[in-house]
Amino acid sequence: MASIKDIQQDIIDEFDMFDEWMGKYEHIIDLGKSLPLIEEANKTEDNLIKGCQSRVWLHANKQEDKVVYTADSDAIMTKGIIALLVRTFSGQKAQDIVEADTNFINQIGLKEQLSPTRANGLVSMVKQMKLYALAFQSQN
Amino acid sequence: MLDVSKIRQQFPILHQEVNGYPLVYLDNGATTHKPKVVIDAIQQYYEKQNSNIHRGVHYLSQLATDEYEASRETVRKHFNADHLHEIIFTKGNTEAINLVANGFRTLLTSTDEVLVSAIEHHSNIVPWQMACESSGASLKVIPMNDKGELDMKAYESLLSNNTKVVAVNHISNALGTINPVKEIIQLAHQVGAAVLVDGAQSGPHSHIDVKDLDADFYCISGHKIYGPTGIGALYGKEEWLNKLPPYQGGGEMIATVSFKETTYATLPHKFEAGTPNIAGGIALKTAIDWLNDIGLDNVMAYENELLEYATQELAKIEGMRFIGEASNKAAVISFLVGDIHPYDMGMILDKLGIAVRTGHHCAQPVMDEFCIPGTIRASFAVYNTKEEVDRLVEGVKKAQQMLS
Numbered sequence: 001m002a003s004i005k006d007i008q009q010d011i012i013d014e015f016d017m018f019d020e021w022m023g024k025y026e027h028i029i030d031l032g033k034s035l036p037l038i039e040e041a042n043k044t045e046d047n048l049i050k051g052c053q054s055r056v057w058l059h060a061n062k063q064e065d066k067v068v069y070t071a072d073s074d075a076i077m078t079k080g081i082i083a084l085l086v087r088t089f090s091g092q093k094a095q096d097i098v099e100a101d102t103n104f105i106n107q108i109g110l111k112e113q114l115s116p117t118r119a120n121g122l123v124s125m126v127k128q129m130k131l132y133a134l135a136f137q138s139q140n
Numbered sequence: 141m142l143d144v145s146k147i148r149q150q151f152p153i154l155h156q157e158v159n160g161y162p163l164v165y166l167d168n169g170a171t172t173h174k175p176k177v178v179i180d181a182i183q184q185y186y187e188k189q190n191s192n193i194h195r196g197v198h199y200l201s202q203l204a205t206d207e208y209e210a211s212r213e214t215v216r217k218h219f220n221a222d223h224l225h226e227i228i229f230t231k232g233n234t235e236a237i238n239l240v241a242n243g244f245r246t247l248l249t250s251t252d253e254v255l256v257s258a259i260e261h262h263s264n265i266v267p268w269q270m271a272c273e274s275s276g277a278s279l280k281v282i283p284m285n286d287k288g289e290l291d292m293k294a295y296e297s298l299l300s301n302n303t304k305v306v307a308v309n310h311i312s313n314a315l316g317t318i319n320p321v322k323e324i325i326q327l328a329h330q331v332g333a334a335v336l337v338d339g340a341q342s343g344p345h346s347h348i349d350v351k352d353l354d355a356d357f358y359c360i361s362g363h364k365i366y367g368p369t370g371i372g373a374l375y376g377k378e379e380w381l382n383k384l385p386p387y388q389g390g391g392e393m394i395a396t397v398s399f400k401e402t403t404y405a406t407l408p409h410k411f412e413a414g415t416p417n418i419a420g421g422i423a424l425k426t427a428i429d430w431l432n433d434i435g436l437d438n439v440m441a442y443e444n445e446l447l448e449y450a451t452q453e454l455a456k457i458e459g460m461r462f463i464g465e466a467s468n469k470a471a472v473i474s475f476l477v478g479d480i481h482p483y484d485m486g487m488i489l490d491k492l493g494i495a496v497r498t499g500h501h502c503a504q505p506v507m508d509e510f511c512i513p514g515t516i517r518a519s520f521a522v523y524n525t526k527e528e529v530d531r532l533v534e535g536v537k538k539a540q541q542m543l544s
């Protein structure tokens with residue numbers, strides 16, 4: 001499994017191909033559409049992160065020493081960013097997730113998506129992903 | 141007839157590019173932009189008049205006081221109120237409603253009822269919920285129909301001798317519905333209830349005549365009528381304002397103070413504790429004068445034209461769903477397109493330089509009623525143009541193409 005840093009670099013390279021926002025947005029939308037959905041059973045109130053604008057469901061479970069995330073959102077743009085975050089963090093070691101930064105979102109020019117003022121639930125989602133990792137880490 | 145290009149020239153903020161496109165600002169329901177004269181009035185105040193009001197004997201203090209009180213007179217005239225002391229300056233519409241609702245905490249009892257409508261902004265729901273919570277009174281909701289109009293039959297049947305307050309907006313921020321407030325007030329008065337009209341959205345679009353309406357309370361926000369943020373006005377009938385206890389304690393609102401007993405100032409100062417937003421108050425006068433110079437009849441006619449044109453053009457888009465189709469409607473269009481989430485649509489419109497509001501518009505109960513997560517809302521002002529409507533329509537089509 002590639003490291004978090006490597007995956008983030010891949011994503012940055014991938015987005016470098018687009019000169020304009022429209023290409024980037026279309027790519028995000030495609031990613032959103034292809035995100036493997038969270039299992040309906042995990043789309044519970046407990047797993048719901050309420051943003052003002054869009055809603056996000058996040059589920060995490062531990063497989064050996066790795067954390068596996070599944071997630072969903074009712075907005076496709078949000079879902080696209082979720083796809084990037086899941087791709088980066090899912091299947092990684094808990095400690096690596098806790099220590100990782102999410103600056104790559106800024107570097108691909110989608111900084112506004114991770115801004116607290118967007119109120120799309122993504123900032124809380126990143127926090128929640130790290131909290132799960134932290135909890136799993138302390139179980140070890 | 142309005143010369144819109146001349147009006148636009150007076151708004152410096154409109155002449156800029158956003159994300160590489162000329163700005164199209166259609167979020168006027170949230171706040172309107174300010175004409176140069178209003179911006180100048182604020183600057184002029186700080187450069188030439190700044191002093192604390194109502195307390196100094198010196199020249200500047202007197203000057204600032206005169207200007208501030210002249211604004212109160214302008215608001216009085218604008219509201220067609222009888223008395224100057226029936227106009228209370230607040231920091232906005234929300235504070236005005238809180239001032240009244242907070243006062244009613246002591247007047248309401250556990251058998252009393254407060255009616256709000258199903259199409260209220262949170263600011264005309266939550267203060268009343270708080271008043272009910274502390275007094276034990278009950279909150280009842282006037283329902284709406286599928287078009288987003290209030291069900292007046294249901295309203296009549298909700299009214300009883302237990303009804304003490306009815307709080308409704310003049311125009312719904314989420315749907316644009318113009319409510320029949322005169323009739324609502326007449327019916328409420330038959331059972332002896334007081335009526336508060338939330339005029340946040342009507343301020344920029346229509347005449348306000350508290351005498352004709354016979355409103356007990358009516359409030360507006362300055363920033364939604366081309367004025368500054370942090371200033372608003374509340375009209376209250378003298379008899380009601382005298383019945384309500386003060387809202388906040390402090391300087392300005394007192395007659396005498398000792399550690400044993402404090403007596404309160406007379407109206408309007410009883411409700412104006414502390415140093416107010418003096419610059420805002422003064423510039424509010426400029427904004428109201430500016431609006432009246434254009435003429436509210438002209439504004440209404442022009443905005444109606446924009447509303448009709450936008451509705452007609454947006455309706456041509458496949459999958460277009462208007463949320464709120466009241467027969468009497470202000471220049472606000474809430475809509476959804478197919479299954480597209482309003483947030484996604486808003487993100488793409490923003491990238492195209494088009495500012496709209498997305499989400500629940502601080503009116504979650506309205507969205508729940510329609511079983512939707514929110515809407516995209518385009519709300520118009522007197523400086524908007526048909527070309528901007530065309531840009532919106534093109535933007536929505538582009539977003540639809542990207543998102544489908």
